[in-house]
Amino acid sequence: MKIPRVYDELEKYLEPNKALIIFGPRQVGKTTLVKDFLFRTAYKYRYENGDDVRVHEILGSQDIAKIREFSQGYELLVLDEAQRIPNIGMALKIVVDNVPGIRVIATGSSSFELAGQVGEPLTGRKRTLSLFPISQMEMRSFLKNDFDMKRELEERLLYGSYPEVVTKATKEAKREMAEELAHSYLLKDVLKLEQVRGSKILLDILRLLAFQIGNEVSLPEIAEKAGVDAKTVARYLDLFEKAFVLYNVRGFSRNLRSEITRKSKYYFYDNGMRNAIISNFNSLSHRDDIGALWENFVFIERLKKREYAHLSANVYFWRTWERQEVDIVEEREGELYGYEVKWSPEKGSKVPSQWRQAYEKASYETIHRENFLDFVA
Numbered sequence: 001m002k003i004p005r006v007y008d009e010l011e012k013y014l015e016p017n018k019a020l021i022i023f024g025p026r027q028v029g030k031t032t033l034v035k036d037f038l039f040r041t042a043y044k045y046r047y048e049n050g051d052d053v054r055v056h057e058i059l060g061s062q063d064i065a066k067i068r069e070f071s072q073g074y075e076l077l078v079l080d081e082a083q084r085i086p087n088i089g090m091a092l093k094i095v096v097d098n099v100p101g102i103r104v105i106a107t108g109s110s111s112f113e114l115a116g117q118v119g120e121p122l123t124g125r126k127r128t129l130s131l132f133p134i135s136q137m138e139m140r141s142f143l144k145n146d147f148d149m150k151r152e153l154e155e156r157l158l159y160g161s162y163p164e165v166v167t168k169a170t171k172e173a174k175r176e177m178a179e180e181l182a183h184s185y186l187l188k189d190v191l192k193l194e195q196v197r198g199s200k201i202l203l204d205i206l207r208l209l210a211f212q213i214g215n216e217v218s219l220p221e222i223a224e225k226a227g228v229d230a231k232t233v234a235r236y237l238d239l240f241e242k243a244f245v246l247y248n249v250r251g252f253s254r255n256l257r258s259e260i261t262r263k264s265k266y267y268f269y270d271n272g273m274r275n276a277i278i279s280n281f282n283s284l285s286h287r288d289d290i291g292a293l294w295e296n297f298v299f300i301e302r303l304k305k306r307e308y309a310h311l312s313a314n315v316y317f318w319r320t321w322e323r324q325e326v327d328i329v330e331e332r333e334g335e336l337y338g339y340e341v342k343w344s345p346e347k348g349s350k351v352p353s354q355w356r357q358a359y360e361k362a363s364y365e366t367i368h369r370e371n372f373l374d375f376v377a
Helices: 030-040 053-059 064-071 088-098 112-119 136-143 146-151 153-159 171-186 200-210 219-226 230-242 271-277 290-308 353-358 372-376
Strands: 018-023 045-049 076-080 103-108 126-130 246-251 264-268 314-319 325-332 335-341 363-367
Touching: 018 030, 018 088, 030 045, 030 076, 030 103, 053 064, 064 088, 076 088, 088 103, 088 112, 136 146, 136 290, 136 372, 146 153, 146 372, 153 171, 153 271, 153 290, 171 271, 200 219, 200 230, 200 264, 200 271, 219 230, 230 246, 246 290, 264 271, 264 290, 271 290, 290 325, 290 335, 290 372, 363 372
Parallel strands: 018 103, 018 126, 045 076, 076 103, 246 314, 335 363
Antiparallel strands: 246 264, 314 325, 325 335
8 A cells, every 4th residue: 555645746846956855754754755756757866875984975075076076967866864964964055056957855864963954055055845654634635535534543543654554454563563663763863862872761751741742841840750850851852853753832822921831742743653652552442541642643633734735834832820721823824723622522612711812813613533634634
């Protein structure tokens, strides 16, 4: 089973003397996406992997003549896992500035070095795409049947949406693959950093966060439970964000005294990774965290839709000291949109009185398992 990806037609994103940067977590299909495109393309291309020491020597040299010689004669240069190449930003700048007509694709499974390195050198010379685990948008296009989408919902909540998980035939195979991805790939980019010497503290922090989905996170509390200081927790959380493990959301406020803004909420980029971290793949009928699973799923699928459908928005949560809350707040073109996320369509949700009083022109909608598809797909 091959599920078409939203960026399958990479051709339309390529321009002469511009670099196309494709970011995303490990194992979401960036290499497959690029290789499928290369199989179809008429461009004369050069494909290199960022693990190749020879490529490190040439592109990391910042030697214009050497890099030009490496790239000349090709219409397309592809660098997979480009974040592993020293001075990659400057190398890409040299290529697009010195090889007439060349197009460049660079993929990166971590934004540690790549995001920082390509920013300034490639100003005006790049386009950036983010690829995530398979989205509900992509699944809806593939299945073309909302009944089937809802029938598969429990599997997405439990095992996640990584391509290698979705395409497995049995629940046991999905669980095993989700665990393999979590423990073999999830922490790899973080653990390889010199400052991070072991996985125990990282896993402890992730487990603590996994049980706090939907709640504001206190760094001192996490630090105390993990046995480290709050600065260490903050640094690790920043690394998790850059490695596409966690997504940080801040509180929304227009400076009302009752609003909570100092704390963050964290979501996992994939439900299966979250469940693998806490070693719980029990069915929904045997869980007490359905609300957390559902909120994480809806938030991340909405993130994917905003990215893929080019919906520009600032995203927050909203909560007051009186415990009134809105799970997702989007600020789009000067307008506010509030969304409450509920698993059960029967429960409903009244508009919080303080939200209505403070933001009377803002919209408010409840997203539940019967109406979620139009919101995320």
